[in-house]
Amino acid sequence: MSAYSPETKANELALLGTNAPGSVKVINGIPFKRVSFEGHDLLLFPSGVSMVNAAMTTQLALERFPVTHVLFAGIAGGINPAHHIGDVVVPEKWAHHSEAAYLNRKPDGSGYVLPEYYQPPYENFGFIFPDHVWAVRDGMAEPVRQASFPADPELLTASRRALAHMPSLNFGGRSAEVSVGGVGISGPVFMDNREYREWAFRVWHADCLDMESTAVAQVCWANRKPCLIVRALSDLAGGQEGVNPADHTENDTSRHAAIVLREIIRELPR
Numbered sequence: 001m002s003a004y005s006p007e008t009k010a011n012e013l014a015l016l017g018t019n020a021p022g023s024v025k026v027i028n029g030i031p032f033k034r035v036s037f038e039g040h041d042l043l044l045f046p047s048g049v050s051m052v053n054a055a056m057t058t059q060l061a062l063e064r065f066p067v068t069h070v071l072f073a074g075i076a077g078g079i080n081p082a083h084h085i086g087d088v089v090v091p092e093k094w095a096h097h098s099e100a101a102y103l104n105r106k107p108d109g110s111g112y113v114l115p116e117y118y119q120p121p122y123e124n125f126g127f128i129f130p131d132h133v134w135a136v137r138d139g140m141a142e143p144v145r146q147a148s149f150p151a152d153p154e155l156l157t158a159s160r161r162a163l164a165h166m167p168s169l170n171f172g173g174r175s176a177e178v179s180v181g182g183v184g185i186s187g188p189v190f191m192d193n194r195e196y197r198e199w200a201f202r203v204w205h206a207d208c209l210d211m212e213s214t215a216v217a218q219v220c221w222a223n224r225k226p227c228l229i230v231r232a233l234s235d236l237a238g239g240q241e242g243v244n245p246a247d248h249t250e251n252d253t254s255r256h257a258a259i260v261l262r263e264i265i266r267e268l269p270r
Contacts, residue, residue, distance in 0.1 A: 001047050001061075003054070003212050006250040007074040008046045010258035015042060015265070027064060030057055037262075039270035043067065047212055051188045054212035058219040069155065069268075070220050072229040073261035075246070075253045076184070076210035077191055077237030079201045083179075085249055086171025088232045088260045089207040090159045091184035094214040095148040097200055098187030101129045121147070125199045137222040148183070149217035152226035156180060158267035159228065166263055169256050171249075176232075178260055182207045184231060186214035193238040200237075209237050228264070232257035 002008045012033075021033035021044070035042040043065055047054040061067055076089075083089065103112040105127070112127060114120070122130045136143040159180045169176040183206040191197065191209050200209060213229045220227035232253040235246040 001045060001058070001070065001072040001216065002074050003047050003049050006254040007257065010251070010254035011073055011261065012044060014258035014262040015044065027060060030060065032061065032065065038266060040265055040268065047072070047216065050211045051186065051215040055215040055219050058216050062219070062223050062225060067225065069152070069226045070216065071155070071261060071265070072213065072216055073257040074210070074212070074231060075234035075250055075257060076208035076231035077235050078207065078233035079197045079209050079237050079239070080207040081201070083177070083207060083233055084174065085233050085235060085245070086169065086174070086176040086253060086256060088169070088176065088178040088230060088256050089182060089184070090156070090180040090228065090230050090260070091151060091207060092156055092181045093148040093150045094184045094186060094217040094229065095204055095206070096133050096187060096214050097130060097185040097204065097209065098189060099131050099133045101131060103127050103129055122203045123199070125196060130203070133218070135218060135222065137224065149214060149221045151217070151228050155226055155228035155264070159264050161267045162260070162263040167259060169259065171252060171256070176256060179207070184208050184210065184213050184229065186210050186212060191237040192244045197237045197239050208233060230257050230261045230264070232260070
């Protein structure tokens with residue numbers, strides 16, 4: 001999977017090259033391309049941008065095709081100060097940063113008026129009080145509050161094996177780093193705010209922030225499908241000076257994510 005054109009083109013170049021797909025089926029406007037790659041049967045398709053599109057398209061694919069694993073490669077904003085544009089992260093779990101209560105201040109200015117149901121699990125960002133998400137799947141009697149959704153352990157192991165033979169990735173005159181583990185966060189927001197970025201890193205210690213991954217991970221959790229998401233950092237989610245550079249970095253960084261995904265797939269059993 002990928003979200004939009006630069007990511008989709010990079011994934012197709014890495015996994016399909018100049019070859020034509022084995023077949024293409026369009027459902028609800030989404031082209032699903034069947035591809036054979038080094039003994040693997042793959043289905044390449046765009047999720048669409050943002051959380052609702054990503055959840056809807058993931059569920060559609062799981063219901064219409066014999067999907068065994070879900071893998072996603074695309075770009076994201078980096079919020080961990082240790083990372084740089086061009087680096088690639090493969091988080092081990094994904095959380096929502098925009099599941100929240102928006103609350104009024106108390107009349108005396110001493111804080112905010114909390115609803116009776118709400119017990120804050122995190123530090124707030126002004127009137128924004130983040131929360132866990134309610135989720136349910138087969139085998140559960142009722143929904144539970146989920147703090148995050150995991151990447152598949154076996155796919156993470158394959159990702160760590162792939163690090164040993166990862167080709168050199170360069171961006172901006174430096175060798176880009178690829179890391180496996182840590183946290184990613186998602187929400188229906190193009191994040192370009194320095195203060196929010198600093199707060200989000202403080203709360204979740206996340207490496208990246210994007211608009212699709214947690215939705216994909218939640219759908220995979222609900223359907224008990226192994227999931228792994230690869231994100232190359234196209235920008236710093238507001239940590240830069242001046243205009244966000246994502247419009248100029250998206251093609252090169254999408255290629256980084258696609259290359260890392262390709263090497264991970266090569267580690268999987270055929």
